[in-house]
Amino acid sequence: MTRPEHSYTFSATAFFGVRLRPGTELYIDPEVIQGTPLSGLYGLGSPTNGEIQKVAGPTPLAYLPRVFLRHTWQLGGTQESVASSANQMAGIQASERLVLSVGKMAVTDVFDLNTYAHDPRTQFMTWASLASGPYDYVADAQGYTWGGALEYFNGDWALRAGRFIGPKESNGQNLNFAIGRFHGDQIEFEHHHEIDGHAGAVRLLGWRNVENMGRYDDAMAFAATNGGEPDVGNVRRPNVKHGWGLHVEQALTDNVGCFARYGWADGRTETYSFEEVDRSAQLGLSFNGALWRRAEDTAGMLLIRNGLSSAHRAYLAQGGLGFFIGDGQLNYRQEQVVETYYNVAMAKRFWLGLDVQHIANPAYNADRGPVNVYAIRLHAEY
Template sequence: MTRIVSRAALCGLLLFARAAAAQDLAPPTDTPQDFAIHGQATLVAQGVGGFASPYAGTNSLTPHQLKETADVTAYLGARPWGGGEIWVNPEIDQGFGLSNTLGVAGFPSAEAYKVGKAEPYFRLQRAFFRQTLGLGGAREAVAGIANQLGGSRSVDRVVLTIGKFGVGDVFDTNPYAHDPRGDFLNWSVVDTGSFDYAADAWGYTTGIAAELYRGDWTLRTGLFNLSTIPNGERLEHGFGQYQLDAEVEHRHRLAGRPGSVRFGFFRNRGNFSRFDEALAYAAATGGAVDPSFTRRRLTRIGGYMNMDQALTDTLGLFARVGVSDGSIEPYDFTDIDRTAQIGAALNGKGWGRAQDRVGLALVANGISAEHRRYLAAGGLGVLVGDGRLPNAGTEEIAEAYYDVALTRALAVTLDAQYVGNPGYNRDRGPAEVFALRVHGAF
């Protein structure tokens, strides 16, 4: 039976808080780390109240519900030789997203996976090797954090990562909106909603990424396995269906304050269906709209822009825009063909709470005309599908949070979201979603 409070998460939070407190007593050191153990535990309880729901389909968001998710993760790292790092991230997960993580393309909790279970279960989410090759010149200090050993490295360098990890570990990062365990929760805020990145149902994949850092510039590229079927739990082996990613980043200072801009591109190659072909097949056979009958070898592409800028010592701005080929079904992320977001994050130094943070984000998600016709005919997407869509509109999302730092190791967050036209349906909503998040880490 689903529990509102996960015993595993609470035990993990207490253990991590104690470990972090003990760690704070140890003097800092510049000695390169040869091994490290970190951990985190996160509990999210999220609910939605009543909203207009004149009809519902298989993938609809349901009014009046409360769900919870919990996860406990260990980050185990070792350095086999200079510049090399091996990391594994065993994890215990439990819980469900609202409507079993369905009903909204910009889903309200990125802590909710596409696979929900009432009892805790084990996953090895990451297992990867990273090699950093210095190119000479100046060096910089490196903090010892989860999935990063402390020490120093060359500012100009090449970084290779291979194994199982998240595409978002390397691409489309943002210091203000990229961590559902510490900042925003919404899927289309922590990532570019139209970035159909390769992943299994838990958000991880296998592959290789290469990064070149030279001065203020970074060039990234990667090759990753897609899941065996769209939105699947199992990954391909040997890149039979794959994704290519590329990103260029420029770091700068405006009025003496740091900022960066990233431009990214992805290319998915695998067995997809065009929406109009699925509709034509259903019309010819008299059956339901099902893209599995018309999938064939196709290429789906997209791109994004992602920026962040510190405006003051305490206030930062971020924005993303993205677009992808809306004539072809999304594969591994969610049902968004175009997206735009803007937001800001503020720490609490001005009111004597320097470790607290407040965030606000506004998002607009859209789909193509072909995608609308598909959903209107009863087609099901990755997350959305109300059975019909007579009155389509832009999915409009606003999210605000206040993160209260109880200690260096433990934080509690209050989160509120407004979702207009959930699943692009003007007949439904608006939905008001509230969440309480408890997060501990060391």
């Protein structure tokens, strides 16, 4: 397809929180979403708009992505002030504390955080920037799920672990509440530091999913025996998928920050909840407009190289289809994304953003692309 395509998303979220008693808080975030994806959301390992994963169509949909309880046990150490923000009530917290969050939320509300690349409404838009690309964190089709996470903080160190439920089928909306049999587990170590007075962090994430998934080698063996093209839908059964991610971020000055991320998944089974990426390396820069006397402006530059496992490549080369990609054959190359954005402060708490993505080897196929995607983004906070 050579003619231009068009896509849009609209989303609006309200954040409500109440302190039920000292240390216990309830958060409820109703949301409205609508939109249409590029190419029906097919043809890229990492789709271009992180908000599109929530969309059910051009008709506005009201739903409840988050309803969760958070309880904090203050264990000691120094006292720190916490400012009010989305899903965070103002107060005082101890440097050593234990935090339990239980309910409906996004797994990435707790795990694989990134100061500079985590929110498609204000930062980078490509899906692979929302989290480590291979991190197939369990979620419904809109990116949310039920479960719990326990976090231990002690000064500059943090350790967190969580278990959440996944969908009944690949990228499906209905969740499987048999959490004892099917689930996604993750554990993450985090360390904060300063270099020349500038904040930085290192995070190491490990994850393991147990879901009713098809393996690529099983699908190819089934096709070899029974004829036709391989299809993971023919061989679904309880399987394990695992991976890990390393994330480093560092403020270079008061107005410039950088980050690097690498993620790996075993790539033996079908994509189940996120995007079709088995390997991903990312480098990014973030700028505050105070550098050029516009302190409310922000900008960013990002380079991503995504790859597939050998089993995933073989499956696609034999004519298999993934949830997002599949051309009937495959001249494999890594999918490369270069993205840059600039957010202009038009008024208090209102920004106009411009975003450009250049994608080489879309869907890991050297016979396709390159593709250029241009976006205008409006964002308001009140």
